[in-house]
Every structure is written in C-alpha cells, then in structure tokens.
Amino acid sequence: MATLEIKDLHAQVEGREILKGVNLAIKQGEVHALMGPNGSGKSTLAYTLLGHPKYKVTSGDILIDGQSIVAFPPDKRAKSGLFLAFQYPVTVPGVTMFSFLRAAYNSVHTDEKNQPPTLFEFRDAMNEKMKLLGVDESFMNRYLNEGFSGGEKKRAEILQLALLKPKFAVLDETDSGLDIDALKTVAEGVSKIAGADLGVLIITHYQRILKYIKPTYVHVLYDGKITASGGEDLSLKLEKEGYGWLKEQTGVVT
Amino acid sequence: MALQPVGAFTEEKVHALSSAFREPDWLTSFRLQSLKDFRSLPLEISPLYTKYTGISNFDPTRFSVDAPTEKVDLRSHYEGYLTGKETNVILQGNSTTIHVDLDETLSKSGLEVLNIHEAIAKEEDLLRSLFQDKLVKSSGEKYAAFNNAFFNAGTFIHVPRGVELKKHPLRKLLLIKNPGTSVVEQTIIYVEESSSLNFLEELYTSASDAPYLVSSVVEVRAHASSHVDASSLQLMDDRATYLVNKEVAAANDSHVNITSILLGSQITRSRLNFDLNGRGANTEGFEVFFCDGSQRFDLESNLLHNSPDTTAALHARGVLKQESQSIFKGMIKIAHNAKNSSSYLAHHAMLLDKGARSDGIPGLDIETNEVKATHSASVAQVDEEQVFYLMARGLSPDEAKKMIVIGFFEPVLSRIPVEMAREGAKFIIEGKWYGERRRLIDRESLMAITGEAPVEVKHGSDVFERHYKYRA
Numbered sequence A: 001m002a003t004l005e006i007k008d009l010h011a012q013v014e015g016r017e018i019l020k021g022v023n024l025a026i027k028q029g030e031v032h033a034l035m036g037p038n039g040s041g042k043s044t045l046a047y048t049l050l051g052h053p054k055y056k057v058t059s060g061d062i063l064i065d066g067q068s069i070v071a072f073p074p075d076k077r078a079k080s081g082l083f084l085a086f087q088y089p090v091t092v093p094g095v096t097m098f099s100f101l102r103a104a105y106n107s108v109h110t111d112e113k114n115q116p117p118t119l120f121e122f123r124d125a126m127n128e129k130m131k132l133l134g135v136d137e138s139f140m141n142r143y144l145n146e147g148f149s150g151g152e153k154k155r156a157e158i159l160q161l162a163l164l165k166p167k168f169a170v171l172d173e174t175d176s177g178l179d180i181d182a183l184k185t186v187a188e189g190v191s192k193i194a195g196a197d198l199g200v201l202i203i204t205h206y207q208r209i210l211k212y213i214k215p216t217y218v219h220v221l222y223d224g225k226i227t228a229s230g231g232e233d234l235s236l237k238l239e240k241e242g243y244g245w246l247k248e249q250t251g252v253v254t
Numbered sequence B: 001m002a003l004q005p006v007g008a009f010t011e012e013k014v015h016a017l018s019s020a021f022r023e024p025d026w027l028t029s030f031r032l033q034s035l036k037d038f039r040s041l042p043l044e045i046s047p048l049y050t051k052y053t054g055i056s057n058f059d060p061t062r063f064s065v066d067a068p069t070e071k072v073d074l075r076s077h078y079e080g081y082l083t084g085k086e087t088n089v090i091l092q093g094n095s096t097t098i099h100v101d102l103d104e105t106l107s108k109s110g111l112e113v114l115n116i117h118e119a120i121a122k123e124e125d126l127l128r129s130l131f132q133d134k135l136v137k138s139s140g141e142k143y144a145a146f147n148n149a150f151f152n153a154g155t156f157i158h159v160p161r162g163v164e165l166k167k168h169p170l171r172k173l174l175l176i177k178n179p180g181t182s183v184v185e186q187t188i189i190y191v192e193e194s195s196s197l198n199f200l201e202e203l204y205t206s207a208s209d210a211p212y213l214v215s216s217v218v219e220v221r222a223h224a225s226s227h228v229d230a231s232s233l234q235l236m237d238d239r240a241t242y243l244v245n246k247e248v249a250a251a252n253d254s255h256v257n258i259t260s261i262l263l264g265s266q267i268t269r270s271r272l273n274f275d276l277n278g279r280g281a282n283t284e285g286f287e288v289f290f291c292d293g294s295q296r297f298d299l300e301s302n303l304l305h306n307s308p309d310t311t312a313a314l315h316a317r318g319v320l321k322q323e324s325q326s327i328f329k330g331m332i333k334i335a336h337n338a339k340n341s342s343s344y345l346a347h348h349a350m351l352l353d354k355g356a357r358s359d360g361i362p363g364l365d366i367e368t369n370e371v372k373a374t375h376s377a378s379v380a381q382v383d384e385e386q387v388f389y390l391m392a393r394g395l396s397p398d399e400a401k402k403m404i405v406i407g408f409f410e411p412v413l414s415r416i417p418v419e420m421a422r423e424g425a426k427f428i429i430e431g432k433w434y435g436e437r438r439r440l441i442d443r444e445s446l447m448a449i450t451g452e453a454p455v456e457v458k459h460g461s462d463v464f465e466r467h468y469k470y471r472a
C-alpha cells in the first residue's frame, strides 16, 4: 500500500511564503477532503505537489513510499503516480484530445523495457474509459480544452485521471462551476475510479461532492497550514458555520 | 575553358550564358536590362523595410553562375531519393533538367512540361510574350532582377484550355549535389481558361562541400476560371542561400493556392505576391517556416487587389529555435476599383529560445470603401503553463514543447488544401523537431504514418467571420 507523505512543507510563490508547514499523509484507498477559505493555499499545495516551476519548496518534503520527489520535474512526478485535476485546465490549441491522451498514456504506461503501449491497447483503454464516464467520441477530435464548457473541461480531467491510473490524485475544485447534473456526472465518475488503488486529495468548498465520494478525513487549510482535521462531520460544520471559528483556534487535532 | 572569376556579374557573363543556351536576341536584351536593375536596386525598395535588410544580407560575389556543363546521371544523382514508383515527376539535378516522366493520363491530356530553353525554341512567340510581360519583374526586387539576368535552368508548364489536372499532382524534385554553379531557375506555370493544375516542388540537398546559392522564380498565370495549386517544400541543407520570388496573376474567377513550407537553408529570402487582376479572383497563401541554429528567414508577401469582388488570404506562421531569426513583411493593397473585396493577412510566430527573434510588419493600403480587410500579427514565447500542464501528464519537456509547436502550426497546416503538401509538411516538421532531415515519401507510406490519429480538417472555415480590424 503506497503512501503520499507531505512533511512540514513550506513553499513560496514569487518570493512570498504561501505554505507554512503543511503535514499530511494519504494512503492508497483513502479519500481526504481539503477545505479552506479562498487564498489559503489549496491550489498552491496542489501545484507544489506536482512541481510547478513557479512554486518553490523552501523546506520540508514530499514523499511517495518513502522516496522524496521534491527534486523531480513534473513529468517524473506524474510517472511516480501523482495526478492533478486542474482547477483551471489549460487550453492547448491545435492539439487534439486524441493525440494528447495518446502521448500522456504512452509516457505514463511505458514499461521498464521502454515499450510503450500499442495503438490498439491505447484505443481499448480509451474506449473503455469514455464509456465509463459517458464521454462522447467526438471529444477526441477537439483541440485540448479549447472551447470546452466548464463541465466538459472537468470531465476531460476525470477522463485523464481514469486513463492514467495514478496512485494519488489531487482534485482541485473539480466540482466548481458545474450545474447539478454535471456535478453528478463528474462526481459519479470519480467515485467509479476511486477504490483501493487510488488515494484522493479532493479540494473543495462544498459538501455536496462529498456525498458521492465519501471522505475518510476532512482537513482545513488556513493561512498555509492545516488547522483542523476530522471526519465528514467537519465538512458539515464548515458548510454551516464558515471558517470564522478557526481564527480563534490554532494548531488543532489530527 | 578558363574559369570566370567568382561573382563576376557582368555583361560578359550575361552574353556567355545567353550564347551557351543559344538564346534569341530579345532574351539577351531582357537579361541585360535585368542586370542593370540588379546593379541599381537597393536590397529593399520600400522605406518601411530598409532597416530590416540585415537579416538576409549576404555577399553575392561569393557565388558564381554558369551554364551547366556537367552531365548529371539520373541514377547516381538520385540514389536513395527515388523509389522507382514515381510518376508525373520532373527531376532536376542542380541546373540540369534530367528527366520528365508523365503517366498516360497526363501525357495524353495536352499538358506540356518543357525545359525552359526547349520551350523557347519550340514556342518562341508565347515565351517571348511571357517575358515581355514578366510577372516577376526585374524592376520590382533586386534578386528578381538577378534571377532574370542569370537564370541557368527552368521549367515551363503549360496546361491548355479546359484540361483538368487537379487530381493528378505533378511533382518536381530539385536535388542539389555539390553544384559547380549557382542554381538560378525559373518555373513558369501557364494555366489556360477553365483548366487546373496541382504542382508540388521539393528542394533537397544530397551533398554539398561548399556554400551554394539557389535562386528560384516561380510565376503562376491562372487564366479565367482556372484552378492552380502550387506548393513547395524547401528542405535544403544549411549551406544553402535560397532566394525565391513567386508571383501569381489571377484572372477572373480563378482560384490559386500557394503553399511554401520553408525549413532548410542558412538564409531564405522569399517574396510572394498575389495579383488579383480579374473580377472574382480568389487566392490563398500559406507560408510555414520552422528554423533553428542561426538560420535567417526574410519573408515578404503582398495581396494586391486590382479588381472588384476579389478574395485573398495569406497565413504565415513560424516557429523559431535557438539563435534563428525571421522577419515577415506583408501588405494588403486594395485599389480604388476593387470594390467588394476581402483580404486577410496574418503572421504568427512562436519563439522557443531566448536567442530567437521574429518581427512581423503587416500593413494596409486601401483606396476604396466597401471592402473587408483584416490583418493580425503576434510573436509569443512558448507558454510555460501549457508546458507544465503537459508535463504534469507525464510528457517530457521536449515532448511537451513539440506538442505545443505542432499544435501551433495546426490551424494553418490543416487549411492547406493539397494533401501531399499538408501531410508532407506535418511529417517533415516533426522530423526537424527530432533533428532528422526527412523528405517527402510516397502518398501511401505518408498516410500510414500521419493518418494514424483522426484529424479534424477544418479548412473551408471562413477567416473573415472571426477577425475584424478594419472594415470600411
């Protein structure tokens, strides 16, 4: 059972410290929800985990199965089994979903002997996942995220998650900007993929997605630190009461 | 024969060439007048552009021009370049046309493909009139004048009235192999009323032991209601200095597509003009370049609307790596009588390295109302957020950038209506990314490679619907 450990992580963006000592351990099969006010550093944590060049780790460590990945470039982190569903997926004009997915699939699933999967294997996997998530085939000929609606973008992220089969997935507000039906589709999609082989860190402002994907733990990130952790009831309390009560408290529970 | 001094661009040289080819006097006079223009013209005539002359400046006296004397043997010259299955090809080795092969359909169609000096001997009146009213004018540009004065090779392609050859691509392969002289060639394409032609030229180097000069003039005369596709893939090695002047004269209701895929050479200096002379003429141009190392590309393209109801679009798009540089100059000119015309001119460049540089200067000169004219230009660095996104999915930085670059070319490439030019361009651009000098292969093998992924071809979409900068 693989583990993702975040140890006393400090990170800066443009010279400003945003993460001020984050501690978190996620095992494959667990679902952790991460909540917290706007600007508290949730996306920063997500980007830092994947190694975005603008986000600099100043101290602390990120480990997968005990091996530090902080020195790895993003592609090596992806190959180590880490995945990020972006809050704002990037558009890449002129690149079809098909050619992008094939390249991503090949990079992540190339075996030790350097044999990439065949076109046939890829098509099989892709068709299976498209069916699972109810994605239309015409998607494949569209340019990556170009002109995608909010719902389509999020669904495309989940399709990638399904296809790349990481050990750990960070879902950054995968539920934002979706109408009720789209939320249901996306959330059900995630719950189909989640299982004993996937550890999930789901960043959200709302309790509603957690109805579909039951969290094992809920954490609150506040001003660059995890200031509260608990079970599902914590998310209910946050939805009802907001984050105000956390101001008075400091360094609580694990 | 005593060797001429290198770079002696003199009257004597003109006479020597002219007599070696046994040319009629009118052609000798034409060459001599062109020599005068070559000597007197500056590198740039327009004051708008004079400060950009450095990019394609070179010393022409390093190169000599002579009539070809070498005997080029088809087999040894083209070894490894031909599969033997080629039909409808013109093979030119350095300055010598060595082979014209037409299949039954083309040879019975009335199509004429001749070496230019054969054509002058055979159809002197027609050729004389074409030289008297030259499309690529010596007075128009310094190296057009150079070519007109010193050409030592050429091809005349004549499609008679009512002959449709759109579906039968005619390829010309120019293969450079240690040329003893500069290759200065003219391609004159003469397509009569209601006819069509699909012409594709490829320029390669198989060996070069010294820097060399290749100068091409390409003229397309598209008569009323004709359809001409003329494409070129320039893949010469980095010892080449490549000068090209293309000029299109489009008559009433004619349709002309010009594609230039520019990858090779140390210096490329390209001039491409569309003269929309007849009512309802419609032209589209594609200029795609991808340079690296210390390559220099100097491109100028003009859309000249001289009649009502004409439509022109020009898409220039390039990617620059390392220390390479490019400049694009373009002008839309709509004459006072060219009412109800539409014109679109775009130049977009992407820089992959800090040392790369690109400038674009599009302009408008519009003398009438009731037209649509749009131009757009951009020069951008590769987007780091895109690179991160792709890397977060496991792509290496190099693969990520390659994907972004291919995607950047895609909107222009996918509009190219000529299949071999379009798919060939994708194939060789990808090759250049990997540092391979690829060449066009036969259609089936090409489709097997590039046709693997479904591609949504988006040509036919109307560029005028989307961009408006100017509307009168």
Ligand SMILES: Nc1ncnc2c1ncn2[C@@H]1O[C@H](COP(=O)(O)OP(=O)(O)OP(=O)(O)O)[C@@H](O)[C@H]1O
Residues within 6 Å of the ligand: A013, A014, A018, A036, A037, A038, A039, A040, A041, A042, A043, A044, A045, A054
């Ligand atoms: N690329 C960046 N450049 C400059 N500042 C940044 C950058 N990324 C994040 N920040 C800053 O870091 C802080 C945390 O931002 P972050 O996006 O991590 O918050 P968040 O918790 O994800 O908020 P939200 O709930 O609104 O998504 C903010 O003050 C933000 O302005």
Ligand SMILES: [Mg+2]
Residues within 6 Å of the ligand: A042, A043, A044, A087, A172
């Ligand atoms: Mg965020």
